[in-house]
Amino acid sequence: MGIVAALVRSAFLVDAVYAESGRRFGLTPQQGQLLCVLMPQPYGMSELGSMLGLAKSSLTGLVDRTAQRGLVRREADPRDKRAVRVRLTEEGASLARQFYDAACRRIEELPSGLAPAEREQLAALLARVVRDNEVPWVFLEPEPRP
Numbered sequence: 001m002g003i004v005a006a007l008v009r010s011a012f013l014v015d016a017v018y019a020e021s022g023r024r025f026g027l028t029p030q031q032g033q034l035l036c037v038l039m040p041q042p043y044g045m046s047e048l049g050s051m052l053g054l055a056k057s058s059l060t061g062l063v064d065r066t067a068q069r070g071l072v073r074r075e076a077d078p079r080d081k082r083a084v085r086v087r088l089t090e091e092g093a094s095l096a097r098q099f100y101d102a103a104c105r106r107i108e109e110l111p112s113g114l115a116p117a118e119r120e121q122l123a124a125l126l127a128r129v130v131r132d133n134e135v136p137w138v139f140l141e142p143e144p145r146p
Contacts, residue, residue: 014107021103025095031066032103035088035096040137042087044077051136071095 001009015029022032030052037043037051049059063086066072071092077083088096111119 013110017106017110018103021099021106024102025099027095027099030062031069031071032099034062034066034086035071035092036100036103038072038086038088039093039096039100042075042085044083044085046083048086066092 018032019029022029025032027035033052034048037048043051045056045059045063048054048063049056052059052062054062063072063074067074070089072086073089074084075087077085111122114122
């Protein structure tokens with residue numbers, strides 16, 4: 001299998017895990033992504049649009065639907081009174097953590113057939129591809145397991 005097919009099929013694999021994890025918590029994959037992005041801090045709408053690769057109208061709809069569920073809220077941006085930031089609610093933060101932990105556990109299992117050295121090599125190579133392509137921080141680094 002060549003690099004193109006391997007990367008595309010890997011993306012489909014991770015997307016499927018994300019969707020499966022989301023279903024367990026009643027989230028669409030996009031809502032799961034939004035919650036994970038907001039875990040470390042609130043973001044403005046333009047920042048979220050860039051990070052998630054969504055047009056303004058699509059992002060507005062996503063935030064609206066997620067806010068209706070009580071998982072996020074809009075708040076005034078202290079640096080720009082005309083702008084808003086999106087923040088997790090307490091319920092949203094709890095659900096984000098549960099979704100994130102479940103997705104991480106499942107994704108961590110994907111390369112289980114690799115030896116530890118191969119897993120480290122795969123992680124290093126993928127990290128380099130991500131850095132070289134300036135992929136935004138849309139998913140936190142999972143905490144090491146004991």
